[in-house]
Amino acid sequence: MREAVQDAVNRVDQRRLWQRLMEMARIGAIPGNGVNRAAFSPEDIVARKLLLSWARARRFTVAMDAIGNLFIRRAGTDPHAAPVMTGSHMDSQPRGGRFDGVYGVLAGLEALEAIEQAGVRTRHPLELVAWSNEEGGRFPPCTMGSAVYTGAKSMGDFLEVKDNEGIALKDALARTLAATPEAERRELNGPAAAYIEAHIEQGPLLEREGKTIGVVTGIQGLCWFNVEIFGETAHAGTTPLGLRKDALREALAAIHALHALTRDASDTVRFTIGRLLIAPNSPNSVPSHVLFSVDVRHPDPETIARLSEAIEPTVRQAVARCSVKVTPTLHDDPCAFDPAVVECVEQAAQSLDLGHRRMPSGASHDAMYMARVCPTGMIFVPCEKGISHNEAENARPEDLAAGARVLTAALLELANR
Amino acid sequence: MREAVQDAVNRVDQRRLWQRLMEMARIGAIPGNGVNRAAFSPEDIVARKLLLSWARARRFTVAMDAIGNLFIRRAGTDPHAAPVMTGSHMDSQPRGGRFDGVYGVLAGLEALEAIEQAGVRTRHPLELVAWSNEEGGRFPPCTMGSAVYTGAKSMGDFLEVKDNEGIALKDALARTLAATPEAERRELNGPAAAYIEAHIEQGPLLEREGKTIGVVTGIQGLCWFNVEIFGETAHAGTTPLGLRKDALREALAAIHALHALTRDASDTVRFTIGRLLIAPNSPNSVPSHVLFSVDVRHPDPETIARLSEAIEPTVRQAVARCSVKVTPTLHDDPCAFDPAVVECVEQAAQSLDLGHRRMPSGASHDAMYMARVCPTGMIFVPCEKGISHNEAENARPEDLAAGARVLTAALLELANR
Secondary structure (H helix, E strand, O other): OOHHHHHHHHHOOHHHHHHHHHHHHOOOEEOOOEEOOOOOOHHHHHHHHHHHHHHHHOOOEEEEOOOOOEEEEEOOOOOOOOOEEEEEEOOOOOOEOOOOOHHHHHHHHHHHHHHHHHOOOOOOOEEEEEEOOOOOOOOOOOOHHHHHHOOOOOHHHOOOOEOOOOOEHHHHHHHHHHOOOOOEEOOOOOOOOEEEEEEEOOOOHHHHHOOOEEEEEEEOEEEEEEEEEEOEOOEOOOOOHHHOEOHHHHHHHHHHHHHHHHOOOOOOOEEEOOOEEEEOOOOOEOOOEEEEEEEEEEOOHHHHHHHHHHHHHHHHHHOOOOEEEEEEEEEEOOEEOOHHHHHHHHHHHHHOOOOEEEEEEOOOOOHHHHOOOOOEEEEEEOOHHHOOOOOOOOOOHHHHHHHHHHHHHHHHHHHOO | OOHHHHHHHHHOOHHHHHHHHHHHHOOOEEOOOEEOOOOOOHHHHHHHHHHHHHHHHOOOEEEEOOOOOEEEEEOOOOOOOOOEEEEEEOOOOOOEOOOOOHHHHHHHHHHHHHHHHHOOOOOOOEEEEEEOOOOOOOOOOOOHHHHHHOOOOOHHHOOOOEOOOOOEHHHHHHHHHHHOOOOEEOOOOOOOOEEEEEEEOOOOHHHHHOOOEEEEEEEOEEEEEEEEEEOEOOEOOOOOHHHOEOHHHHHHHHHHHHHHHHOOOOOOOEEEOOOEEEEOOOOOEOOOEEEEEEEEEEOOHHHHHHHHHHHHHHHHHHOOOOEEEEEEEEEEOOEEOOHHHHHHHHHHHHHOOOOEEEEEEOOOOOHHHHOOOOOEEEEEEOOHHHOOOOOOOOOOHHHHHHHHHHHHHHHHHHHOO
16 A cells, blocks of 8 residues: 555544544434434534534535535536535434434545545545435435436425425425535535545345455345325214225235235345335324335346336235325336445455455435546445444444545545545 | 204304314324323323313303313303213323314314303303313323212322323422413302213214214223232343243233133223333343223123123233232223213204214223213214324314214204203
8 A cells, every 4th residue: 555545544533533423423313312304404404514614624625505405515626627525414304313414424524524634635636525415204205315416316306205294395495505605505416536435334244254344236126115005084983895996905905915016035125114104094094195115126127127017006906995096206227336446445345454345335325426427436334233224223432433444545545535 | 943043053163163172172183183182291281271262252150170170151040050061081091092082172262262252141150061071191190170070089099190201190280270370260069950072972873874974872880900010120131030020921921811801702891001110221231110090991881891800810821920909990880871861862953963872881981980871972073093092083063063063953952841
């Protein structure tokens, strides 16, 4: 490893990184060490302002685009070179943990600061991005900021999306944009020379094998749907069951059929119904409307395609008395990362003498969209028992710092190519 | 019919009654001619103040007890006689109609005003009551005001109940009590000589048979439960199904088993799951907690007892990986009304030459609790297609006025006994 790179890697400060993670964890803290920091919420705004304050203290330039993605930039020597990017997200699941997403943002900030402190110059600029609304827990679908940035989706696809309280995304977004005037407004989209995202594994493999670094080779495919069942409300005491159009009862029949469709002896298919809304939601009124989410994932593109096509007919066949609306909200084919970036991450882990392994990602990440527009890779670090999307999510300070060191080395390698 | 009674009955003003119903229907109006006027909501407060303003314009005395039941009283000639009471409720289902409950209150007010205008004196005082939180749609369980008034339940049973937004009943109640200082505070409980409640049928029988008046003989039995399933949230992309503790999946297995338990070829059992809450309610998080309501009704006390006892074991047997909590929230045995009051209502319908029939009530009403403390009866009027707990709920002005006339005659008969 070149001396300048080693100097920068040595400046990665485990204590500073951990303290910042814990400071972020107080924003939206919930019982059990968890975090509830929904996209475009007041807590999200506080986290954004804190990140910007750290970046500005280091005199990095800060900017924001129309979907609220935040960009923190350290200049390069070649004014024509596109930035080498890193980042992740700061929003969380409603009952999320302290590391999912925000670790990748703060590891990126740590890398930029370490490089700055070491005085290492790079040909390409280095750009850290905090993507908007990766989780999609409040405003589905997920990975919204990177989808818009990469042109895979347009802003207009999402502005009218409503949260469970009926608040439209466009209104929550407008409040978020207005809250950080310190970030200069920049255009949507932009060139990128490469992208590396650091993240906790959110699965049990690294911990089980005693490895520190996951060299991520790609991301499994995913499809999302909203299924709506429309029935008729009626009085629970007077209306015979034979005359009812009970939206919940029919929704349950549909879900039962979807369970049968996705049954898989190898336990490779991931099938989840995580969101379900029922109206009028009163004990003595027959439900008139149910909306539920469908999340299906698989590493094989043909399996994802087959299951995705079967969702709507399966629901329709199971529902007898109500009407049905099935809306696809997301479809991502499995993605393979750029071999050169994968190798660059692997080399960095190797030269830092860290135990590592190649592995696919079970979860979606913003890297999936970035892989469409530039050479992309990811770095995983272990998390306790593989638990994530849960208050109990945990990770060790030394593993988190190791991931930031690999990120620092890999960014410098890519930024001087 | 005595001349004084006939005079009072003639003063029942179909137009006034209809106009007041329509004025009430504007408070909490929702699209499709519906009403959303939850107990102890700002809309409930507006309705309460409007009712009190009408009562005070007629110089009736107005009072309120600690659970928010409103009492409107016309004095009798015997200072020692307990009041003959009538009434119903003004709260609605979240997607309720314009007549359920509020008709009984305004028919009662119409009766008191007609009697006042006719100058008919009664031995017993006449008391109109608007019961708090009959629907239980926001704060379960239902028929709360009459349960507390009759001593069947105590205030303390309900103060900590929370609505879907986490607001405690005690806080919403305190705001409601503070909003009507014009009603003098009175004690909980009180003597009653008799009680008659007018209500739309909420079922199809009267309309189908072309009858105007239902002479209600009693109310079927009912039991309510809250069922909670506790699992563990996890990441939808990384966590194999075999390792999940998915609270929704297990809740669906429990509901499936409850459907089997309550299956009934005669379609007499009423089984409803009307309320279901899921957490964290995010598409890519495995659900960690589900709460659903169970509402079971049947006219036969033994059937209700048998089903009620089977709910918890049925749920426990169906749930494999999660833990379970089953909380009974309401149990009402079938109730038979007082034969003398039933006959009094029947006589009134007869003497007014209105088509009538005896019938049981499929729905619960506050009359069920009043039947425990005094001779009680009910008057039903037809509603369109039997639709209720639905925005489309409808009734004809002439049928509503006919019900108020029967009520006027029956109240006068009972109040001079």
